[in-house]
Amino acid sequence: MSDRNGLQTTFNLDLPLIDFAGSAWTVRNAVEGVQIFGGIGSGKTSGSGRMLALKYLSAGFGGLVLTAKPDEKDLWQDYCAAAGRREDLMIVEPGGEHTFNFLTYEGQGGNTENIVQVLKTVIQASEEKASGAKQDPFWETALDMLIFHIIDLCQLAYGEVTLQTLYDIVQTLPGQTEGAAVQEGAFHKAYAAALNRVDGQVTAWEAAQSTDRLAQLQSQFAYDAAVCQDMPDARLLKFVDQFFHETYGNLSEKTRSIIDFSFSGFLFRLLREPVFSLFCQGISTFTPEDCLDGKIILLNLPVKIYHKVGRDCQIMFKYIWQRAMEKRRIAENGRPVFLWGDEAQNFLHEYDAEYQATARSSRIATVYISQNLPNYHANMGGAKSDFRVKSFLGTLSTKVFHANADKDTNDYASALIGEGFFEETSRQTSVSGEFSSSKTKSLKIDRIIRPEEFPRLKTGGTKNKGRVAAYVHFQGNVLNTDESFIKAHFDQNYTPTM
Numbered sequence: 001m002s003d004r005n006g007l008q009t010t011f012n013l014d015l016p017l018i019d020f021a022g023s024a025w026t027v028r029n030a031v032e033g034v035q036i037f038g039g040i041g042s043g044k045t046s047g048s049g050r051m052l053a054l055k056y057l058s059a060g061f062g063g064l065v066l067t068a069k070p071d072e073k074d075l076w077q078d079y080c081a082a083a084g085r086r087e088d089l090m091i092v093e094p095g096g097e098h099t100f101n102f103l104t105y106e107g108q109g110g111n112t113e114n115i116v117q118v119l120k121t122v123i124q125a126s127e128e129k130a131s132g133a134k135q136d137p138f139w140e141t142a143l144d145m146l147i148f149h150i151i152d153l154c155q156l157a158y159g160e161v162t163l164q165t166l167y168d169i170v171q172t173l174p175g176q177t178e179g180a181a182v183q184e185g186a187f188h189k190a191y192a193a194a195l196n197r198v199d200g201q202v203t204a205w206e207a208a209q210s211t212d213r214l215a216q217l218q219s220q221f222a223y224d225a226a227v228c229q230d231m232p233d234a235r236l237l238k239f240v241d242q243f244f245h246e247t248y249g250n251l252s253e254k255t256r257s258i259i260d261f262s263f264s265g266f267l268f269r270l271l272r273e274p275v276f277s278l279f280c281q282g283i284s285t286f287t288p289e290d291c292l293d294g295k296i297i298l299l300n301l302p303v304k305i306y307h308k309v310g311r312d313c314q315i316m317f318k319y320i321w322q323r324a325m326e327k328r329r330i331a332e333n334g335r336p337v338f339l340w341g342d343e344a345q346n347f348l349h350e351y352d353a354e355y356q357a358t359a360r361s362s363r364i365a366t367v368y369i370s371q372n373l374p375n376y377h378a379n380m381g382g383a384k385s386d387f388r389v390k391s392f393l394g395t396l397s398t399k400v401f402h403a404n405a406d407k408d409t410n411d412y413a414s415a416l417i418g419e420g421f422f423e424e425t426s427r428q429t430s431v432s433g434e435f436s437s438s439k440t441k442s443l444k445i446d447r448i449i450r451p452e453e454f455p456r457l458k459t460g461g462t463k464n465k466g467r468v469a470a471y472v473h474f475q476g477n478v479l480n481t482d483e484s485f486i487k488a489h490f491d492q493n494y495t496p497t498m
């Protein structure tokens with residue numbers, strides 16, 4: 001069914017997308033998530049990746065594409081052209097036509113909590129990728145509180161939050177600067193402005209109170225309590241005051257400087273071009289919700305070129321996008337949307353497992369492509385991350401394993417596919433003097449696909465006539481047979497028929 005503009009408006013979850021030896025893999029399976037593993041050059045991008053991208057585009061999905069390599073923009077331009085979706089592709093890049101101001105988008109109605117949540121998630125993901133370890137809870141809480149109070153202060157003082165103000169304030173916190181410089185600092189100025197604002201509110205409030213009420217508020221304690229109860233801003237300022245002049249000031253200098261640096265280092269990266277103009281100021285020419293109308297947003301800030309800031313921005317937009325997609329109403333608009341990450345380890349954050357768990361009900365078809373499990377471990381909290389990584393992978397129902405030399409990944413794939421009984425024939429020789437031998441058959445249990453088989457899979461190219469092999473594992477009943485996996489071949493020259 002389509003609307004007046006020719007846009008598809010109803011989406012059938014049972015629409016078959018891929019035929020695996022006579023079994024239909026449908027939109028329902030797509031929104032349960034896909035993980036593709038394989039060594040460099042194994043055919044992840046040009047084999048299974050290409051096929052899925054073209055199928056999703058042909059079926060009318062909207063989507064978000066995160067990029068690690070500079071050639072991904074061209075690739076998606078080709079995909080969109082091949083699938084008749086050229087008009088829907090929106091490329092967000094330095095010097096391009098699109099900008100998105102995340103502060104105004106997230107801070108609508110003075111909602112500082114959303115901004116805090118976004119900043120903190122990205123900073124944490126960024127720190128985790130840098131140190132390879134999940135920070136301890138103390139550090140997380142302290143950073144959280146710092147971000148919260150600085151944003152509140154900014155909002156109280158100026159009625160809006162800008163990155164430059166946040167940055168200036170964090171540079172001039174009490175305890176960092178001495179003497180006269182304190183009075184000149186951005187923190188002090190913001191604090192004075194906030195105080196002034198709240199004072200004004202208190203004066204107006206007092207004038208509006210009856211003499212009886214004021215008489216009841218003789219003690220300072222009762223007065224303060226009434227002020228805080230009636231004016232949220234006054235209460236907020238009290239918290240801000242307590243935090244900066246007591247709690248934070250009492251932390252050791254070393255702890256404080258680590259926390260300050262995490263926050264200011266992150267802000268510093270966002271404040272510089274090209275990112276600043278793209279995501280942090282001015283108007284928004286698009287929003288995540290555009291994907292629900294079939295747009296494909298591609299963030300052309302490849303990690304290979306823009307490094308840390310490219311990653312920060314993409315994680316930030318991905319997180320904002322995930323939250324927006326979660327809020328959608330399927331009954332009104334059921335269009336599936338895809339979340340695409342080639343070299344996906346770059347784009348993970350701590351809430352991914354959580355979002356993935358509900359992605360199916362929000363019709364988010366995630367496709368994460370990565371070489372191996374150690375890549376995920378390194379980006380999801382280091383050595384102790386086994387449980388996190390495995391449970392995260394559990395949320396992606398279809399797993400494609402291409403040729404791989406990584407032992408961990410091959411062991412994981414082999415174990416996932418499972419064990420089976422095999423007939424083993426052995427020759428027994430009796431030792432009773434005369435030689436006689438007899439064949440006996442016994443059943444032995446072994447891995448159905450042994451880890452050593454994965455390095456041998458075909459990797460495409462002309463020598464394989466463009467055929468890329470993979471073992472594909474499904475959670476739930478996808479295949480018509482009793483099996484939960486299949487050996488599949490993907491064609492690097494696949495093009496959709498329109």
Ligand SMILES: Nc1ncnc2c1ncn2[C@@H]1O[C@H](COP(=O)(O)OP(=O)(O)O)[C@@H](O)[C@H]1O
Binds near residue numbers: 041042460462
């Ligand atoms: N359209 C194509 N036709 C034939 N060979 C290709 C095509 N695209 C890529 N290749 C080759 O196929 C192999 C797999 O490439 P690729 O999909 O980029 O691997 P990966 O993404 O797993 O690193 C490489 O050897 C590459 O040069």
Ligand SMILES: [Mg+2]
Binds near residue numbers: 342
């Ligand atoms: Mg690739």
